[in-house]
Amino acid sequence: MSHGTAVLEEVTQTPAVNSTVTSAPPEAAGDLPRWFQQQREQGWREFSALPNPSRKDQAWRFSNVDALDLSSYRFGNALSDHEHAEILERSAVLNGKSGRLIFANDQLLDRDALPESLRKAGVIFQPLERALIEHEDLVHKHFMAQPAVLGSAKFAALHRAQVRAGAFIYIPRAVELDLPIEIFHWLVDENAAVFPHLLLVADEMSKITVIEHFRSFNQTAPGFACGVNDLIAGRGATVKYICTQRWNENVTALQINATTVERDASAMSLNLHLGGSYSRFESLSRLVGEGARSDLLAVAVAHRKQEFDARTLQDHVSPHTASDLLYKNALDDRARTTFGGLIRVEPHAHFTDAYQKVRNLLLSDDAEANSMPGLEILADNVRCTHGATSGQIDEDELFYLRTRGIPIKTAQHLIVTGFLNEVVRRLDQPAIAAHLHRLIEEKFGNARG
Amino acid sequence: MQQLEIKNLRVAIGENEIIRDLSLSVGLGEMHAVMGPNGSGKSTLAKVIAGHPDYKVTGGEVLMDGENLFELDPDERARKGLFLAFQYPSEVPGVTIANFLRAAMQARLPEGEELEATDYYAKLYEKMDLLEIDRSFTSRAVNEGFSGGEKKRCEILQMAMLDPRYAVLDETDSGLDIDALKVVASGVNSLRGPNLGVLLITHYQRLLNYIVPDFVHVMVHGRIVRSGGKELALELEEKGYDWIREHAGEPVAA
Ligand SMILES: Nc1ncnc2c1ncn2[C@@H]1O[C@H](COP(=O)(O)OP(=O)(O)O)[C@@H](O)[C@H]1O
Ligand SMILES: [Mg+2]
Numbered sequence A: 001m002s003h004g005t006a007v008l009e010e011v012t013q014t015p016a017v018n019s020t021v022t023s024a025p026p027e028a029a030g031d032l033p034r035w036f037q038q039q040r041e042q043g044w045r046e047f048s049a050l051p052n053p054s055r056k057d058q059a060w061r062f063s064n065v066d067a068l069d070l071s072s073y074r075f076g077n078a079l080s081d082h083e084h085a086e087i088l089e090r091s092a093v094l095n096g097k098s099g100r101l102i103f104a105n106d107q108l109l110d111r112d113a114l115p116e117s118l119r120k121a122g123v124i125f126q127p128l129e130r131a132l133i134e135h136e137d138l139v140h141k142h143f144m145a146q147p148a149v150l151g152s153a154k155f156a157a158l159h160r161a162q163v164r165a166g167a168f169i170y171i172p173r174a175v176e177l178d179l180p181i182e183i184f185h186w187l188v189d190e191n192a193a194v195f196p197h198l199l200l201v202a203d204e205m206s207k208i209t210v211i212e213h214f215r216s217f218n219q220t221a222p223g224f225a226c227g228v229n230d231l232i233a234g235r236g237a238t239v240k241y242i243c244t245q246r247w248n249e250n251v252t253a254l255q256i257n258a259t260t261v262e263r264d265a266s267a268m269s270l271n272l273h274l275g276g277s278y279s280r281f282e283s284l285s286r287l288v289g290e291g292a293r294s295d296l297l298a299v300a301v302a303h304r305k306q307e308f309d310a311r312t313l314q315d316h317v318s319p320h321t322a323s324d325l326l327y328k329n330a331l332d333d334r335a336r337t338t339f340g341g342l343i344r345v346e347p348h349a350h351f352t353d354a355y356q357k358v359r360n361l362l363l364s365d366d367a368e369a370n371s372m373p374g375l376e377i378l379a380d381n382v383r384c385t386h387g388a389t390s391g392q393i394d395e396d397e398l399f400y401l402r403t404r405g406i407p408i409k410t411a412q413h414l415i416v417t418g419f420l421n422e423v424v425r426r427l428d429q430p431a432i433a434a435h436l437h438r439l440i441e442e443k444f445g446n447a448r449g
Numbered sequence B: 001m002q003q004l005e006i007k008n009l010r011v012a013i014g015e016n017e018i019i020r021d022l023s024l025s026v027g028l029g030e031m032h033a034v035m036g037p038n039g040s041g042k043s044t045l046a047k048v049i050a051g052h053p054d055y056k057v058t059g060g061e062v063l064m065d066g067e068n069l070f071e072l073d074p075d076e077r078a079r080k081g082l083f084l085a086f087q088y089p090s091e092v093p094g095v096t097i098a099n100f101l102r103a104a105m106q107a108r109l110p111e112g113e114e115l116e117a118t119d120y121y122a123k124l125y126e127k128m129d130l131l132e133i134d135r136s137f138t139s140r141a142v143n144e145g146f147s148g149g150e151k152k153r154c155e156i157l158q159m160a161m162l163d164p165r166y167a168v169l170d171e172t173d174s175g176l177d178i179d180a181l182k183v184v185a186s187g188v189n190s191l192r193g194p195n196l197g198v199l200l201i202t203h204y205q206r207l208l209n210y211i212v213p214d215f216v217h218v219m220v221h222g223r224i225v226r227s228g229g230k231e232l233a234l235e236l237e238e239k240g241y242d243w244i245r246e247h248a249g250e251p252v253a254a
Helices: A034-049 A081-090 A116-120 A128-134 A136-142 A153-162 A395-402 A408-427 A430-448 B042-050 B074-079 B097-106 B117-130 B135-139 B148-162 B178-191 B231-239 B241-248
Strands: A099-104 A107-112 A124-127 A165-171 A181-187 A192-194 A196-202 A207-216 A223-233 A238-246 A251-261 A266-273 A278-287 A293-302 A307-316 A322-331 A336-345 A353-362 A368-377 A383-391 B003-013 B016-027 B031-035 B056-064 B082-085 B092-096 B166-170 B197-202 B215-220 B223-228
Touching (some): A034 A153, A081 A099, A081 A107, A099 A124, A124 A128, A128 A136, A128 A165, A136 A196, A153 A223, A153 A251, A165 A207, A181 A192, A181 A223, A196 A207, A196 A238, A207 A223, A223 A266, A238 A430, A266 A408, A266 A430, A278 A322, A293 A336, A293 A408, A293 A430, A307 A353, A322 A368, A336 A353, A353 A408, A368 A383, A395 B092, A408 A430, A408 B092, A408 B097, B003 B042, B003 B197, B016 B031, B016 B042, B016 B056, B016 B197, B031 B231, B042 B056, B042 B082, B042 B166, B042 B197, B082 B148, B092 B097, B097 B117, B097 B135, B097 B148, B117 B135, B117 B148, B117 B178, B148 B166, B148 B178, B215 B231, B223 B241
Parallel strands (some): A099 A181, A165 A196, A196 A223, A207 A238, A238 A266, A251 A278, A266 A293, A293 A322, A307 A336, A322 A353, A336 A368, A353 A383, B031 B197
Antiparallel strands (some): A099 A107, B003 B016, B003 B056, B215 B223
């Protein structure tokens, strides 16, 4: 984990600056495997062939599809020394971590390798490009194996065509990581585009926590992020995944996540959505083995004219599986959130427990929260509840706090953070939870300042 | 001047007058009990003093050390030394007792001054021990999932932390078993002194065996119908509220 000894041989070549990510087909990259090249080309063809999303499509109902004009985004510039140094400095979040990768403009900036003991145990934590060469079979088997079924097939195809940065993680059987793995993705200059990728394969009985940070170097520069993230929790494995999305508020962001949970495994994800002008988040959780469990947690703090658009599918394929979704949004000003979530219990998935709960706290009369929960149950003996509610701050709660001398602004703030904390608490990871609290506080601080 | 003075107070909810020309003064250092049947307006009185926005004051005033409370926001009243222990305290999901009380104490410090964390926790633990509240409660959300007794103890904990000049305790005894009642009463008694005036609202005489009042007032249908010393509570206990109603010229419950 030493800081100065970064392995930088994987630094990507920066393509010609003037080509945009939607006008230029991917370039052939010398030594990458053939199948990967073909996938890129295929991705490009699909992206070009598929229509733009339309609001008439249920998957894009309520969405601001106009935000998806991608014509001005290009791959970011190479970083100046100053940018490089500052990003490294600002990429310090956790004191204790197993390893860290830092990408900016889809270029690898720095890497804290895993400790010797974990490498010896067979844990792999590498930039995707390197893993494509050194662990080709493993990557090939899982790379974008889940189709994007929640609306963004076109953008998943774009990702497939343009991906050049990200992480591959493999945890062998029964290996447990005590400390989380950390990954940073930075957007740097104006109109830069990034395609963050994460592929995590946790083998039987292994245990791991991963935290990703999405950030902007500059607080106003427009940009575009289109990420794909595949988590595979093998038999009995325990996977926790946290993402803090803090692009600046002029960024358009799409994130397409898929989690596959095998027998007796459990996966928990928590996505903190703070940044972006339009931020779309698709999350597919597939419970493919008996006894599998998936917890889907998300918090969004939306203000000004921000728009957060979440689409989820809890797909119960096997019997005796459980999924629990809890999404909370706090909306101020003219912000909008959309939630479209489906629980699907497939014909043989008897004895399923599936929960879905969405709570919107409206802090302004102009904010708008849309919720479209859905159920599709094709099995017997299923316990399912779902519900979405929107409300304002409870007047009696507010009065209660004020009678203790707490000024109204502080009282409202306490109530809102308390409302969101209920999600964060479920993580049961104090150090990470403390970081998430800080980010939430910071966002409220900005709003008031 | 050193008193909480309620003068000819009238309060309505919609068209319905709940407090009808009520006057009462609690001097600093005094313990006043207000007793009355359900629905007589005791909680309304308490919440109006604290500044609840739902009630319409149609007449009279409440002065705290000479200052008109109706010109102050609820949080300003509190920072100036008023405290209300609620009959039904609100649950505040996700906000821990520790953070909640820290915010309340922080609000009492001058701008730019930070609450000293070590002292704060030392005081918090001391008061929790006094009220026999387990320390694990500091990280629990305010009142969420608390039993009735835990909520009431937590109200008195807040009072102990915030050191008010005047406290209104609204049925702090209700829902308590006898052991919990003793703990709460000894907590309140420990705070008694020349710098605290208390308006102790209760439905039952029982509490007054443990917190002995200096004065007792009987409230029926929105006004004080009788005041006296602590013996009045016993008399009331013996004869019941109907006796008072008759003497006050109020309709007797069927
Ligand atoms: N928020 C309210 N809305 C409508 N009526 C109320 C409200 N609060 C109290 N009341 C009415 O005012 C009267 C007095 O209630 P309250 O002050 O709670 O009495 P007490 O505390 O003495 O039992 C009752 O008739 C009650 O129904
Ligand atoms: Mg009452």
